[in-house]
Amino acid sequence: MTDLTKLTAVEIAGLVASGETSAVEVTQAHLDRIGAVDDRVHAFLHVDTEGALAAARAVDERRAAGEELGPLAGVPVAVKDVLTTKGVPTTVGSKILEGWRPPYDSTIVERLRDAGTVMLGKTNMDEFAMGSSTEYSAYGPTRNPWDLERIPGGSGGGSAAALAAYEAPLSIGSDTGGSIRQPGAVTGTVGAKPTYGGTSRYGLVAFSSSLDTPGPCARTVLDAALLHQVIGGHDPRDSTSIPAQVPDVVAAARRGATGDLTGVKLGVVTEFTGEGAEPGVMAAFRDAAEALAKLGAEIVEVSCPNFKYALPAYYLIAPSECSSNLARFDGVRFGLRVGDDGNRSLEEVMSLTREAGFGPEVKRRIMLGTYALSSGYYDAYYGQAQKVRTLITRDFTSAFEQVDALISPTTPFVAFPIGSRTADPYQMYLADLFTIPTNLYGGPAISVPCGLSDGLPVGFQIMAPTMADDRMYRVAAALENAVGTLTPPAL
Template structure:
């Protein structure tokens, strides 16, 4: 069936699951679907800035291959032919990987990331690479060296960060699926402020091979979609053991697709849900708390038993995170030395290697990256290691123990995903602490390495902007996120 018989909006408005069904039945081709999304990108992305690089020709080649495989009865996955947007922190053989930084401008990697490989093997066309805060350091996608990304709900506001490009692409129907990474909330927080779904899987269950490192003990790739089922379908594609990643866990991937389908059809009888006392109250926007309480009430109506749970060390998460993360950043970004790849400044024969390195880093790294490198270098320096980094790691252990204690009493924990709705562009650029506080609810999950989801919980009565419900599950129990999330989504109904 040719594209001129079908309005592009009919295709871009469908969920990934719906598109997958139509492509599999050959009611529509992957080429048509991919072209419709490329047309949508060409139509509106200059207003939003979600994409740094669009892979039109390569995406259509992959779409044709998916169509051919389906026609021969050999579909490589349930999502074969459904296109995707990929955060520009994953390496790609056929497109630049910049991590939103000038220091990697134009760099085309010599290998694909594990996640990229799995998307290709599943027959999923990659539409392009999405904008992000430089090296995933930021909460608003304003730290990108290339462009600002805007929130489709209100283009004067941020789309969250660091993965605001992926979330904006989803929310504006430029892509039915997206990939993000979550170091301290960079999947869940953008999902919350754009009314999309984002999942940070259990640490070690999605390979970090080819994911350009920010903080190695915290980074985790994960799926993003507009529905819980779409996100589950993508999760099942990208998760699984990878021997090339030393932190990859060799355990079976939970059946997140079955969990999502069951959740949508079943009530929550027998499920115990804990409301985290420390992740609500002072400093939270009234409309966010109102939306959260309504979500908790709806979970109760679905049959869940809801109780208050205290996690007392969560109040120290922000301080611990902003010592551990910069320390790892200081180590990881040392590789960008102007000698092997990327930007090189002052290489005219009149400067020493050390001078070239210093000039390159000065011009190649942005202010936030420099700030975190300096904080981390200081925290790791002789005489301060035990006082700062060592103490932060002890707090991390206490936070993990809080989670372990809580999960002895309940199946999952819930909280708002963010303390407020999306704030105006530029409002917090010059106030790093205010920016860091936007991740207050999401940080504990990364420090403990467990899985969490943000699912839309409606619009704030304060400003009509999206609010997210965060669901947290024990390590390796990511299927619980999908069951609870899908059940809530079914009860909540459409947003807006």
């Protein structure tokens, strides 16, 4: 019998729609796989066995009744624990929300349910999405299925690891500075950051409101495009949601898979090809760029001089917004409450709660952001960072007047050993060096596997103009067709 966990989402949906297998069988196969390997991978924080099987039975009943099923009906999906799920724990990887069961679904989860996908559970993540390795989860690190002693990327390492470990064919992540693309790169999977505002943030626990973007993760580009189409689109409950249709990313992925990129002009970001990246990563990137050229794409160099300021600008803007957003976690309204013995003031209870509930990286960013927003420093730090953000946006605008899309490695290095960088936050922050500019700009970007370096996956990043998400899917599918997908070693 075919191993259902090794199939793509497209293949699973086809089998369910034809009746060759049932959604319950597919779901049970993935639940069994989670039971067999997740004690080693730790991709999941919560597995909703009962809810998943109930959702699968509903799909089978609809098919039996003759209803037309959607393109992803019956396909299991794992959801990053940053999105609220009604009645299912949402912890954001933090002790301060341990055991919290939201009374409502996020828009992304609503749309997943409406599409007939089967939610398996919630995946591990760096606390409040602050991190680049999923080592900052309050519930322990997730491990990379390619090498269990290495990180799976962050902050959405659980969502990426679940794919690479064949625990789920699809997953949802969120990308603030690269937290979908970077885990995709180091686990050999596909991760797409949509245009900011192209997917709803309603029900997404906020880290940095002007940057946070939920998006699809998959093992193939077409699967990611199908998931993108399900979750994308305008949401009146999100004030930053773009009132426009999602570009036809599925058609673009199918077109790219034909392997013809004639007329497509791609720009190699000059600032991302110098020092800072491992030689093996750059070699795999150059080979992939040559493969795209053989498919008809014109490859040119494009300079984006202000990209070198993206990292410091990001680490002022994101912590500043984090400082504001996380002020609500005070031990009064919901979540953890420490020290309320009747003898302490409200301020003492709040202080004790936040001390016990937040981990070191969250505290570090709250303090940095609070300082940057404080009187006398706002203009010097936060204000200046926003000016740099404008310069980076101008670089993107200028570049897209010359080319259809920009390309670069996704990360400067392959997955590093667990524990090797936690003592030096700056070295950890460098993991997102190539992904952060796109978040500051707001455009879409995707990471697709392009080869191996020292036996570990390398990611290839494609960046497109705002609301031109279809362009990145076309190029990504063409590259995938040319170089193939990656298969991790058996667990």
